[in-house]
Amino acid sequence: MTEMHSSFVASAQRVIAIETKAIQAMQARLDSAFEKACDILFNCKGKVVVSGMGKSGHVGHKIAATLASTGTPSFFMHPGEANHGDLGMLSENDVLLAISNSGETVELINLLPVLKRLNVPVIAMTNSKTSTLGRYADVVLDISVAEEACSLGLAPTSSTTVTLVLGDALAIALLDARGFTSDDFALSHPGGSLGRKLLLKVSDIMLTGPELPIVKTTATVSDALLEISRKGLGMTAIVDDHQVMQGIFTDGDLRRILDAKVDIHATCVAQIMTRGGKTIGEEELAVEALNLMEMYKISALMVVDDNHIPIGAFNMHMLLKAGVL
Structure with a gap:
C-alpha cells in the first residue's frame, strides 16, 4: 500500500471513530425526552411532518421516508417553501419534527408563530435547548456532538450521523409500539423486490x-x-x-x-x-x-x-x- 493510500485509510478510520463516539454519547443521554417524543408521535392523529434546511433537510427526507415505511404516516416539508405557501400542508392534527443543529435556522424560526396558532406540537432535534427552536419546542432531542468528523470542523458529519441514527431510533421504537409486522411493511413496499418477497404467495x-x-x-x-x-x-x-x-x-x-x-x-x-x-x-x-x-x-x-x-x-x-x- 502506498503512503497516499495509507493516509486515506487512516483518515477514514479517524472519521468512523469520531462518529462512533458521537453515536455512543447520544445513546447514553437518551432519557424521558425521547419517551415523550415517542408518545407525541404515537398519538399523532394526522401526519408527522419533518422539516429542516441544508444537510438537516437531506437527513430529514430520510427520516420522513423511514417513518412512513414503518407505520408512521410522514412526509418532508421544506421550510423555505413552507414560508411561501407550503405550510398549508400542515394541519392541526399533525406533529412537526424540526431539525436544526443550531436551533436558529431562520426558515424554521419563521414558522413558529403559525405553528403556535395551529397548536401543532413541535419536536426539535437540535444541539441547544436554549436556542429559539429549543425554547419553543414541546420536546427537545439533543443531537449535540463533541466534534465534527470533518478535519476542518466545518462540514456537518458527526452531527448529521447522530441525527439520522436518532431518527431511525424514533421510527423503530414506534414500529415496535404499533406491533408493525413484515406483512404491514410489505404493503407499503409493493413495487420493490422486498415487497414481492413478503407479499407474493x-x-x-x-x-x-x-x-x-x-x-x-x-x-x-x-x-x-x-x-x-x-x-x-x-x-x-x-x-x-x-x-x-x-x-x-x-x-x-x-x-x-x-x-x-x-x-x-x-x-x-x-x-x-x-x-x-x-x-x-x-x-x-x-x-x-x-x-x-x-x-x-x-x-x-x-x-x-x-x-x-x-x-x-x-x-x-x-x-x-x-x-x-
Missing part, C-alpha cells in the same frame, strides 16, 4: 388445471416422460385413483433409471418414482418455496391441498420471473 405464481403435470400410478415410465415433456416443468406428480399424490418423477429420476437400463415402456412409474416428494401449500409465501427448493436442491415443486391432492406446480424459472430470486 405460491398461489400467485403456480400453474393450475390442464397445465399440471400429473399421471396415474398405473402409467408407464414412458407415459410419465411424455407428460414431463408436454408440461415443461421437469417433473410430474404420480397420483392414485382418488387423485391423491403418491410420489413424484423427475428428470433426475430418468437419468438414474437409464443408467440401470430400465425398460421405460414396460415399467410402471410407481415402481421407480420418489415416494412422497416435496410439496408445499398454496398459501405459503413464494420466498418460503424458494428456501425449500434451495434446501433440498430441487428445481420444481408440486402444490397440494389439505388432502394431498395436487392443485398447482411451479419451478425455479417461474420464481425468477416473478422477482422472488
Whole structure:
C-alpha cells in the first residue's frame, strides 16, 4: 500500500471513530425526552411532518421516508417553501419534527408563530435547548456532538450521523409500539423486490388445471416422460385413483433409471418414482418455496391441498420471473 493510500485509510478510520463516539454519547443521554417524543408521535392523529434546511433537510427526507415505511404516516416539508405557501400542508392534527443543529435556522424560526396558532406540537432535534427552536419546542432531542468528523470542523458529519441514527431510533421504537409486522411493511413496499418477497404467495405464481403435470400410478415410465415433456416443468406428480399424490418423477429420476437400463415402456412409474416428494401449500409465501427448493436442491415443486391432492406446480424459472430470486 502506498503512503497516499495509507493516509486515506487512516483518515477514514479517524472519521468512523469520531462518529462512533458521537453515536455512543447520544445513546447514553437518551432519557424521558425521547419517551415523550415517542408518545407525541404515537398519538399523532394526522401526519408527522419533518422539516429542516441544508444537510438537516437531506437527513430529514430520510427520516420522513423511514417513518412512513414503518407505520408512521410522514412526509418532508421544506421550510423555505413552507414560508411561501407550503405550510398549508400542515394541519392541526399533525406533529412537526424540526431539525436544526443550531436551533436558529431562520426558515424554521419563521414558522413558529403559525405553528403556535395551529397548536401543532413541535419536536426539535437540535444541539441547544436554549436556542429559539429549543425554547419553543414541546420536546427537545439533543443531537449535540463533541466534534465534527470533518478535519476542518466545518462540514456537518458527526452531527448529521447522530441525527439520522436518532431518527431511525424514533421510527423503530414506534414500529415496535404499533406491533408493525413484515406483512404491514410489505404493503407499503409493493413495487420493490422486498415487497414481492413478503407479499407474493405460491398461489400467485403456480400453474393450475390442464397445465399440471400429473399421471396415474398405473402409467408407464414412458407415459410419465411424455407428460414431463408436454408440461415443461421437469417433473410430474404420480397420483392414485382418488387423485391423491403418491410420489413424484423427475428428470433426475430418468437419468438414474437409464443408467440401470430400465425398460421405460414396460415399467410402471410407481415402481421407480420418489415416494412422497416435496410439496408445499398454496398459501405459503413464494420466498418460503424458494428456501425449500434451495434446501433440498430441487428445481420444481408440486402444490397440494389439505388432502394431498395436487392443485398447482411451479419451478425455479417461474420464481425468477416473478422477482422472488
